[in-house]
Amino acid sequence: MGERMVIIGADATGMSAASQARRLRAADELEIIVFDKGNHTSYSACGIPYWVSGDVADADDLIARSPAEHRARDIDLRLRTEVTDIDVARRRVLARDLDTDERTWTTYDKLVLATGATPIRPPLPGIDAEGVYGVQTLDDGQALIDGLAATTGREAVVIGAGYIGVEMAEALVRRGFRVTMVTRAAEPMSTLDSDMGALVRKAMVGMDIRLITGAEVTGIRTGADGRVQAVSTADAEYPADVVVLGIGVRPTTELARRAGLPVGESGGLLTDLAQRVHGYDDIWAGGDCVEVLDLVAGALRHIPLGTHANKHGQIIGTGVGGGYATFPGVVGTAISKVCDLEVARTGLGEADALRAGLQFHAVTIESTGRAGYFPGAAPMTVKMLAERRTGRLLGVQIVGRDGAAKRIDVAAVALTARMTVEQMTALDLGYAPPFSPVWDPILVAARAAAKAVARGH
């Protein structure tokens, strides 16, 4: 007798889990049903800013695998179908067809929650007005693109200065909008310490993005037609034909919570290392709707990123397929392109470290991405945190030009291996004049950090 795997959510985690389970178990052994209320499968949400900017021509380019391709592999895909209830006692889910409004219960042997995350919409007057957009799903992206095409106005306001906000600000500039970014934070790119964020500010200002920092949005003014007209703070009002929300996202777990499944402080589902929901042998969860273990802080956090989502799907599919795989946790790596800058971080920033109870030495060094004499060598700033006394690497932030972003991977591996900054000074990193100075910027930072640790205090 075959088993039935039911998956809620058809993006990275859900469809990776489906594909991997199918690889391990044929259709006569395992039936796979996937519900999603949207129209798309397996897409790159991270690509939306590049679709909006025009770098990527078509939404189809962002789709790694289409519904037809999944169906061809015996995956029963039910799009535009929203799961509204989970009945864990009877192992079944209630789904509603958004077009016909038909509701049906479907039983499962294995259930996978891959419900993702939802952009935060603060309860502001006007927040639901026409012309206010989140950018989380491909459908969100399509709505924004349609909205941009429809408006004749040229004023855009981005609320929030996380990496999605910053990438969207740039995309809107490239679409010909005058862009204002309003954020509570002191500097843009709130995933960085503010001294590093100041470098990003410079690049954004150079692109004529107006930056309003340290400011709380108090409301969104709408016209008689119900469309957005301006974004207000306590001090000022900024005209807006389009508003993009870049304040961050929250795990989409209302459904799971109603079913009694356990969530953590952030609202993300709690799972074991095999991505099974705590207390349930037959329910898995992964991607943007779960909390992940931050290996550096030693704490659970909500870090919604496509990389983790894909890995989770792989691990869940392996588990459901009868194999063995676990997700050990993350170190907090994130990279981004901002105008002509590359921005990267991994591990803990200063505030993260203090919150984790860690004391540290922080150093910041200036170097270049290529040998100093090589044509095109541009400055690169590296900030490194090392634990006091032990000298263990705690985190790295990099802002620079070519080769800055992916250099963070060296630190990500070193964090995973729990290296000290002294050990890092001996790393055998690649060197050739077009790609690096003979002392790679990461090594220069490690030497400075090791010196600070040795000096102590």
Place this chain on the structure above:
Amino acid sequence: MGERMVIIGADATGMSAASQARRLRAADELEIIVFDKGNHTSYSACGIPYWVSGDVADADDLIARSPAEHRARDIDLRLRTEVTDIDVARRRVLARDLDTDERTWTTYDKLVLATGATPIRPPLPGIDAEGVYGVQTLDDGQALIDGLAATTGREAVVIGAGYIGVEMAEALVRRGFRVTMVTRAAEPMSTLDSDMGALVRKAMVGMDIRLITGAEVTGIRTGADGRVQAVSTADAEYPADVVVLGIGVRPTTELARRAGLPVGESGGLLTDLAQRVHGYDDIWAGGDCVEVLDLVAGALRHIPLGTHANKHGQIIGTGVGGGYATFPGVVGTAISKVCDLEVARTGLGEADALRAGLQFHAVTIESTGRAGYFPGAAPMTVKMLAERRTGRLLGVQIVGRDGAAKRIDVAAVALTARMTVEQMTALDLGYAPPFSPVWDPILVAARAAAKAVARGH
């Protein structure tokens, strides 16, 4: 009473050692004398191909710190002065001024050997003819540039297909020469396995470099004027107005050997982890004249690279200065630019692994350096070796375009941490569409390798 530090060799290791020792001990505590038979200090030999190609305008650009700058820091620099004897019993060296032929003995308390390496010149007829150039020192580079300017011919032959040979071939093409490369190896870039080298061949052929592989040079024909005219193999003769030797280098240790200092199989000096020559408390050695510990193969090897040379200098200077530092070894990282390709390797190739007594699984995957849908995404090939049974990473080779070379650093750190390929599949590497697919090529390779290990045989 002050001590005297004597250094033989004024490039990376020697001058880093001098600078670091000076930082730790003032001139009244430590006198520092540096001898070098050449004209330059602290230069980037790796930059010579880019100077020859014209990317770098001036030799001065390759000099990190000039003789005057060193002297201003109380370092007694004696250029054009060759050390011809070391008397370890009486702790003194005999040096000859190349201009005056004057010879003087200088005593030392601490001696540093930083004599570098010398291009291999096989004992071929014509090898010493005018128009045949090595490219190891800045003086070599100047001689070649002068030679290129002087000749009216347009035919260049590069002998050898290591990374210096390949970089020089490209530089000569850019200087307007017709370039033929002759090598014993099956494919160019002999630091790679031949299946990966074949990708480099394609790029070189695309640049109109004529590649003669599997061919042994039998002689160099010269004209009545004593100048090179052609390079001969058993089968053919290739016209040559200029010949560049890229066959590799040998540690320059005749002087040290005559003094009875211990060398290894390669002829490189043998040191302990603090870079002190075996059996001597007062003699240090580092850079291209020593053997280094290959942490993956568990063996001593001669790996002449600027990165190690600089680290050695730092460590020696710290030791002489009364501090503590050691060099744990290398994992064999090397990167290079070949035409529009980036080429990288770390750890062991197939032949290296077999020589080390290791059995392995090798996998090769194709991916891209950016998200597949992002403009400019170009193919990237990653080959990965994992030890049979343990699954420990043994080596990685990458050939691709933007971002291929420095991606090797992830593998270099993983090798240092002795990670398994299974552990690597969970690495939290940076992802953003302009810089990486959501599964970084390194992760794709690690997954394939982990699967091969799990399957076993």
